[in-house]
Amino acid sequence: MQIIYKEIDENLLKKIIVHYGNEELIKSHINLENGNYSLAAFHEDKPVGFISVCTQNFTVPLEDKKGADIAIIEVDKNYRRKGIARELVSCAEKWAKSMGLSQIRAWSSYDKPEAIKMWHALNYCMCPATIWVEWCKEIVDGYHVAKRLNPTDGLDKEFLLNHWYADIYEQKINKTDEAEFVLSILKDGKYNNVKTILDVCCGGGRNTVPIANAGYKVSGFDADEYMLEKLQKRIERDKIKNISWRKSDAIKDNWGKDFDVVVLAGNIFVNIYTEGGYSEAQELFIKKASECVKPGGYMYLDFDCSVHFNNDDENDLTETEKDTKEWIVFEGTDDIGTYGKFIMMCDKYINGKLMARRRFEITPKNGEKFDFITYRTAKHFPTFDETKTWLDKYGWEILRLYGSRNKENFNENTEGNRAVIWARKN
Numbered sequence: 001m002q003i004i005y006k007e008i009d010e011n012l013l014k015k016i017i018v019h020y021g022n023e024e025l026i027k028s029h030i031n032l033e034n035g036n037y038s039l040a041a042f043h044e045d046k047p048v049g050f051i052s053v054c055t056q057n058f059t060v061p062l063e064d065k066k067g068a069d070i071a072i073i074e075v076d077k078n079y080r081r082k083g084i085a086r087e088l089v090s091c092a093e094k095w096a097k098s099m100g101l102s103q104i105r106a107w108s109s110y111d112k113p114e115a116i117k118m119w120h121a122l123n124y125c126m127c128p129a130t131i132w133v134e135w136c137k138e139i140v141d142g143y144h145v146a147k148r149l150n151p152t153d154g155l156d157k158e159f160l161l162n163h164w165y166a167d168i169y170e171q172k173i174n175k176t177d178e179a180e181f182v183l184s185i186l187k188d189g190k191y192n193n194v195k196t197i198l199d200v201c202c203g204g205g206r207n208t209v210p211i212a213n214a215g216y217k218v219s220g221f222d223a224d225e226y227m228l229e230k231l232q233k234r235i236e237r238d239k240i241k242n243i244s245w246r247k248s249d250a251i252k253d254n255w256g257k258d259f260d261v262v263v264l265a266g267n268i269f270v271n272i273y274t275e276g277g278y279s280e281a282q283e284l285f286i287k288k289a290s291e292c293v294k295p296g297g298y299m300y301l302d303f304d305c306s307v308h309f310n311n312d313d314e315n316d317l318t319e320t321e322k323d324t325k326e327w328i329v330f331e332g333t334d335d336i337g338t339y340g341k342f343i344m345m346c347d348k349y350i351n352g353k354l355m356a357r358r359r360f361e362i363t364p365k366n367g368e369k370f371d372f373i374t375y376r377t378a379k380h381f382p383t384f385d386e387t388k389t390w391l392d393k394y395g396w397e398i399l400r401l402y403g404s405r406n407k408e409n410f411n412e413n414t415e416g417n418r419a420v421i422w423a424r425k426n
């Protein structure tokens with residue numbers, strides 16, 4: 001069942017009133033004014049759930065703080081137990097975080113025990129209470145529920161940055177040519193026994209999903225929970241049964257075993273998060289890849305390799321060179337209204353290493369812009385020969401070598417070229 005979520009406007013409000021009746025209750029609880037948030041869930045154009053949240057000003061002595069107050073949340077009784085209420089609450093929490101609100105609260109009455117269980121499962125603090133409900137003019141038993149969102153001293157910057165990054169990565173880095181390359185090779189009759197594939201550092205599933213859609217059983221792992229949330233959403237949206245994923249650190253954790261194919265895509269050689277040396281991490285990836293496949297299993301590896309980058313000493317860089325060379329990798333607005341820029345700083349090659357820092361300029365919906373600069377990393381761009389040494393060492397035989405996913409020839413002598421490798425574990 002495909003459920004679509006849309007912010008409520010006047011037109012959608014009318015549909016909700018037609019579907020649920022009780023115009024007075026709905027109009028008094030769904031507030032479409034600025035500073036509030038109202039979202040509806042639709043199934044085949046029918047409104048099957050909705051939530052409306054207001055900004056609540058705190059009183060003295062917390063008059064400078066604000067919270068979010070869920071005025072109403074409702075799911076059509078034929079659509080309960082399908083995760084719709086949880087998704088509505090999750091979207092409301094994200095909105096409240098983007099607005100810098102410090103908490104979110106709601107009231108849940110005893111007549112909906114499944115809702116009370118949901119709040120508890122979602123980590124809300126539960127406070128049993130009896131209240132006077134004005135619209136039905138009754139005393140009602142239930143729970144006040146509340147959750148702390150942003151840190152007391154302001155925005156949850158880590159959430160805003162990571163959520164933004166995963167969302168914009170999915171929007172901008174959406175080519176499927178790596179998956180198509182892998183599938184074009186597997187189409188060859190020789191690979192009919194291939195059933196299981198491990199997508200290492202799978203991110204939001206840019207390759208995982210199309211490979212699974214071609215019928216393979218795909219496992220993926222990644223360290224980034226925000227990317228994995230994207231993958232989970234795609235699995236739910238497309239009802240994909242043949243993908244399993246886990247949160248895992250590629251350096252510290254085991255990759256599993258007995259896969260038919262291991263995929264190292266997304267230029268992972270220069271995108272590894274590691275606290276250790278960079279070339280050591282790259283070699284470790286090749287070693288772990290060889291340990292996770294069956295004997296005779298295969299590997300797809302695609303990376304930018306260096307051949308003859310300059311050998312300048314870092315000390316030769318002037319301060320200006322160090323700090324002014326910047327380019328925007330991507331920019332855009334995410335699904336909760338945060339605008340940001342991902343800027344790469346100081347791309348100087350020193351002894352085959354890219355000296356780089358990432359800078360993020362993030363403007364959340366509440367307008368409080370902040371910058372986030374990562375520590376400086378010396379990203380090692382391995383040469384093809386160096387990579388070949390690792391492949392030999394861990395038992396990989398290159399079956400095919402290209403310079404692009406369009407199967408152009410590999411050219412060792414071009415600076416900044418790409419190697420696309422299909423290899424077998426002997």
Ligand SMILES: C[S@@+](CC[C@H](N)C(=O)[O-])C[C@H]1O[C@@H](n2cnc3c(N)ncnc32)[C@H](O)[C@@H]1O
Nearest residue numbers: 201202203206222223224249250266271272273
């Ligand atoms: C450039 S993205 C590629 C994502 C995906 N494979 C694709 O091609 O779109 C790199 C991914 O590697 C993940 N990653 C980097 N280092 C990692 C590590 N040590 N353990 C687990 N995941 C890691 C990041 O979280 C990120 O999702």
